[in-house]
Amino acid sequence: MIAIQNLHFAYRKKPVFTGLSLQLQPGHIYGLLGKNGTGKSTLLRNMAGLLFPDKGKIEIMGFNPEERKPSFLQEVFMVPEEFYMPDVPLQHLIKHHAPFYPKFNKTQFEKYVTDFEIPLDSTLQNMSYGQKKKVLISFGLASNASVLLMDEPTNGLDIMSKSQFRKVMAGALDENKCIVISTHQVKDLENLIDRITIIDEGKILFDQTVDAISRKLSFRISFDSEEVKQALYSESSLRGNAIISPNTEGEESKLDLELLYKAIIINRDSIQSVFKA
Amino acid sequence: MNQSFELSRWLMLVSKHWSENRKKYTLSLIAMAGLLLVWFVFALVMERARPIDDNIQFVTYYFGLFLVGCLYASMLFADLSSKSKGMNYLAIPASHFEKLLCTLFYGVIAFFICYTLLFYLIDAPMVKLSNAIAYSHWQKTHLAGSTFEAGRVLNVFTAIGDSDNHGDEFYHFLLAYFALQSAFIFGSVYFPKFSFIKTVISLLLISLFFVFFVGKVLNEMMPYGSFYKGITSYRVFHVEAAASGSTIVTSNDITDKLVSLPSWIEDVLIFIAKYAFAPIFWTLAYYRLKEKEI
Numbered sequence: 001m002i003a004i005q006n007l008h009f010a011y012r013k014k015p016v017f018t019g020l021s022l023q024l025q026p027g028h029i030y031g032l033l034g035k036n037g038t039g040k041s042t043l044l045r046n047m048a049g050l051l052f053p054d055k056g057k058i059e060i061m062g063f064n065p066e067e068r069k070p071s072f073l074q075e076v077f078m079v080p081e082e083f084y085m086p087d088v089p090l091q092h093l094i095k096h097h098a099p100f101y102p103k104f105n106k107t108q109f110e111k112y113v114t115d116f117e118i119p120l121d122s123t124l125q126n127m128s129y130g131q132k133k134k135v136l137i138s139f140g141l142a143s144n145a146s147v148l149l150m151d152e153p154t155n156g157l158d159i160m161s162k163s164q165f166r167k168v169m170a171g172a173l174d175e176n177k178c179i180v181i182s183t184h185q186v187k188d189l190e191n192l193i194d195r196i197t198i199i200d201e202g203k204i205l206f207d208q209t210v211d212a213i214s215r216k217l218s219f220r221i222s223f224d225s226e227e228v229k230q231a232l233y234s235e236s237s238l239r240g241n242a243i244i245s246p247n248t249e250g251e252e253s254k255l256d257l258e259l260l261y262k263a264i265i266i267n268r269d270s271i272q273s274v275f276k277a
Numbered sequence: 278m279n280q281s282f283e284l285s286r287w288l289m290l291v292s293k294h295w296s297e298n299r300k301k302y303t304l305s306l307i308a309m310a311g312l313l314l315v316w317f318v319f320a321l322v323m324e325r326a327r328p329i330d331d332n333i334q335f336v337t338y339y340f341g342l343f344l345v346g347c348l349y350a351s352m353l354f355a356d357l358s359s360k361s362k363g364m365n366y367l368a369i370p371a372s373h374f375e376k377l378l379c380t381l382f383y384g385v386i387a388f389f390i391c392y393t394l395l396f397y398l399i400d401a402p403m404v405k406l407s408n409a410i411a412y413s414h415w416q417k418t419h420l421a422g423s424t425f426e427a428g429r430v431l432n433v434f435t436a437i438g439d440s441d442n443h444g445d446e447f448y449h450f451l452l453a454y455f456a457l458q459s460a461f462i463f464g465s466v467y468f469p470k471f472s473f474i475k476t477v478i479s480l481l482l483i484s485l486f487f488v489f490f491v492g493k494v495l496n497e498m499m500p501y502g503s504f505y506k507g508i509t510s511y512r513v514f515h516v517e518a519a520a521s522g523s524t525i526v527t528s529n530d531i532t533d534k535l536v537s538l539p540s541w542i543e544d545v546l547i548f549i550a551k552y553a554f555a556p557i558f559w560t561l562a563y564y565r566l567k568e569k570e571i
Contacts, residue, residue: 045364049367050571051570052570068372070286073369082364083361084362087297092296096289100371101370
């Protein structure tokens with residue numbers, strides 16, 4: 001569905017990507033993780049056709065994003081971190097903005113907006129940043145675009161809204177959609193994403209499905225100093241030592257996304273050696 | 278699905294633009310009407326004895342059209358100067374051509390019609406009022422045998438005063454306006470920030486370059502003489518050497534030579550000067566919009 005080959009991109013003379021390649025398939029929610037300034041937003045904007053690659057190729061559903069053809073824009077919806085919504089009532093949004101998306105579903109939109117506890121008769125002008133973002137997310141989901149790109153979608157959302165967001169997103173995925181969520185707040189995406197892609201210094205550092213991670217790695221709290229020493233990554237906490245170790249017994253453990261992220265950034269080689277084995 | 282232009286999609290874009298901007302446009306029209314009213318009242322107060330004449334109406338209409346039209350044109354793509362608004366604008370599922378046409382519809386056609394209607398909405402009653410004031414003033418002060426000449430509502434698209442000869446000038450003013458406004462439309466896509474000022478500076482620099490090029494470079498290359506009735510004919514003066522070693526230049530119909538380019542070149546140049554600037558700048562704006570990155 002999305003094929004990125006040998007992507008090169010630079011802001012003036014500051015290179016961001018130098019040969020990034022990535023394949024994304026429908027029916028998945030991809031978590032794009034990385035430190036600030038590693039190019040997560042830049043990658044999404046390249047995919048949305050808002051930035052053009054210097055070299056390499058991006059193809060989304062057979063379209064070249066650079067051309068920004070109407071058929072492409074109907075199928076790719078982006079929720080940017082810095083977004084703009086006109087100061088109009090929600091009904092105006094449905095009447096004047098929704099018709100651009102042939103698969104837009106008004107009932108779905110109203111359901112998502114209601115799930116986010118926003119009155120349907122309200123106006124965007126009177127809404128907070130978080131509320132506007134929830135409307136935009138609802139609109140993006142209801143547009144039924146095949147590709148949904150979300151840049152830090154949980155920024156600006158309160159604790160309850162983050163939980164609502166996870167609930168809404170989990171119910172929105174189907175086998176024809178591909179959702180890419182970029183964030184540095186990895187905790188917000190736990191139990192939501194099914195594939196994790198970590199970018200660092202313009203390259204893909206790690207790219208695995210959650211299933212594969214659960215099969216190969218074990219996440220637990222340990223008090224055994226020997227076990228801690230042998231762990232792929234460990235971190236002391238009040239509850240004991242949070243460790244990641246190879247899952248040799250085939251046991252099931254709860255994926256700790258934040259711990260995994262830190263392990264890959266700090267101790268990438270040892271984590272990757274498990275997946276190569 | 279046609280990826281370049283579909284009437285239904287374009288109409289949706291026009292309707293969306295109106296739904297998001299109608300408050301702003303309504304307020305702008307009210308402000309413009311207020312300014313016109315204040316100006317006419319000022320003109321009335323300054324000259325009570327005479328009705329508002331053709332010249333005042335002419336200058337007011339075209340000064341306002343040029344100033345407000347170019348200011349508005351330089352804001353037509355202001356969304357592109359903001360990251361969030363720009364992304365929202367470029368991501369709307371419509372082609373670049375449809376987006377440009379929508380902008381031209383509001384910025385060129387709708388603005389021109391609204392401004393003209395607004396002008397007459399203020400101008401007509403103000404001319405009537407000034408006639409009444411001037412007439413009452415004339416009744417008190419007129420000399421026996423003199424007649425009162427009432428002012429008329431000027432048709433800004435035909436002629437000024439009595440002259441049918443001036444009709445063409447208005448037409449040229451309008452063409453010049455659309456050409457200049459199109460440059461500001463291009464400027465609003467090209468310059469992300471301060472597009473009005475940057476466009477003004479760019480136009481000044483281009484004009485200066487043109488004057489310098491014609492005055493210094495072109496004139497130096499040409500034989501001694503001057504352009505004759507336009508820029509496609511050149512009159513070469515007669516130059517002869519004097520006994521003292523200096524040169525004597527004489528100019529008369531017998532000794533001078535006239536070098537003219539073929540008449541079609543003049544026709545093409547006149548056509549470009551009259552009609553081509555606006556479409557050229559609109560086309561440039563289209564390509565700039567297509568390659569816009571945010």
